[in-house]
Amino acid sequence: MKSKILMKYRSLLVRVYSIIFRIIGLLPRNEKLIIFESYSGKQFSCNPRAIFEYLEENKDKYDYRLIWSIDKRNKDLFDNVDVNYLKRFSLKWLWYMATAKYWITNSRLPLWIPKPRKTTYVQTWHGTPLKKLANDMDEVHMPGTTTEQYKRNFLKEASKWDYLISPNAYSTEIFRSAFQFKKEIIESGYPRNDLLYAKNRDDISKRIKRKLNIDDNKKIILYAPTWRDNEFYGVGKYKFNLQLDLEELQKQFQDSAVFLLRMHYLVRENFDLKKYNHFVKDVSLYQDIRDLYLISDILITDYSSVFFDFGNLKKPMIFYTYDLEMYRDKLRGFYFDFEQNAPGEIVVNKEDLYLKLKNIIQMGSLPNEYNQFYDEFCSIEDGFAAKRVIERIL
Known part of the structure; x- marks a missing residue:
């Protein structure tokens, strides 16, 4: 009543x-x-x-x-x-x-x-x-x-x-x-x-790292997935099931990297990360994701548009798409052939994700398709x- x-x-x-x-x-x-x-x-x-x-x-x-x-x-x-x-x-x-x-x-x-x-x-x-x-x-x-x-x-x-x-x-x-x-x-x-093309972007990047208390000698891995239309608490309040083993990530990468979690602005989740000793940082409430692009060495995402922006920096990306068929065929659908044109490796399980991460950290590899991707989606940016x-x- x-x-x-x-x-x-x-x-x-x-x-x-x-x-x-x-x-x-x-x-x-x-x-x-x-x-x-x-x-x-x-x-x-x-x-x-x-x-x-x-x-x-x-x-x-x-x-x-x-x-x-x-x-x-x-x-x-x-x-x-x-x-x-x-x-x-x-x-x-x-x-x-x-x-x-x-x-x-x-x-x-x-x-x-x-x-x-x-x-x-x-x-x-x-x-x-x-x-x-x-x-x-x-x-x-x-x-x-x-x-x-x-x-x-x-x-x-x-x-x-x-x-x-x-x-x-x-x-x-x-x-x-x-x-x-x-x-x-x-x-x-x-x-x-525009910030990604600033002449003083290296100085800006150093200031952001200090603000987040991140060592200069650590690789920064940014995980920025999108939301799922069908996973929600209520109208405008979406949940997100974190399909990662943070303890395993810490075990494998804590000596060489810092892991940043950036949830979509519609997602209402609070992660308890105290036990990860600054290896995992929740930056979902950080003011502007463009700062995080600037300092990150590797992006992990899924179907989020963040990869188009991150592409301006020509840094490695991994696409962790554990629900690819459902998202593509039932939930949303795509405008282009994602599996064919994604500017990075597509993985569907945690084991492959960790393996690709390790390879990139050690080798710093970039996909061959990056120049074509940049020309189509980022070439106006200056x-x-x-x-x-x-x-x-x-």
Whole structure:
């Protein structure tokens, strides 16, 4: 009974907020106000952060007021960085969001938010797609929705976007289809990867290692898998079954390496790693994965788009795909032949994973297909993507 009353109250609140938002949105735009948001206010990261930093570095040329929209549960994270922010859905946020000239975000906004007619909505998105997206998905296995409803809601939100950022020609073609997007796609490369081309990236890398308390003489192995649509605690709360033997990893690699665990932002897991004596570090809450790319010597992933970004560094990758057939054939489906085109070794069990890791640590080998992969997916990237985006939208 209480839950029904609570649901009715929330539904009423959303309707009231939407009406207020729509009314305030009729007022003139604040032409110098830009609202940023990353992963629904959970992070200070990704393409919105890179664009924000570019504007901060070029204040003399671009005189704008920059404000972040944040989830109040992540307030501590934003208190540790020098940014102005507003808590999502607060009354002050409602006013600023409804009157801002620009919105820059990397994931969908709540569907109830009406975009004012003269607001410019820049959707940066957050990855080169391997797995099928939105309108291209055959079936949706996420909680609290159906395939038809999910697609309908996604496309309704995508119709509000004025610009969509793309990292390469491959993504541009897919975004047109998956999001049914008819407006302008800025094929600029991803601003978040600008750091990977910074002239002082070696100095930045040393600072990050010191921050994480990692020895310079250790190889850094980054494990960054994606989430599974059908493994969840509830709506928007996904679980992840760690298919690794951390004790065996420690036994084999603790003298030569450090192992970083980076879970997807949708995954709600807390790992107890105290017994691994700093060999395994959970960096899921680390602000921005681009820093982790920079310091890592080897990436282990599965079907996550992280491998497209990591490809900019031309470092070794291993694809640990213990559920490949299920994920490919039933859960999501792929846009290209993953087994044929993955820029690294594909392994399906722990034993082969450890063996490949050992070989790479000892030999530092790279796949022969890397140059072709780089040319297709990373060749636009050059450290100036944020500049290109800003010059286009402003």
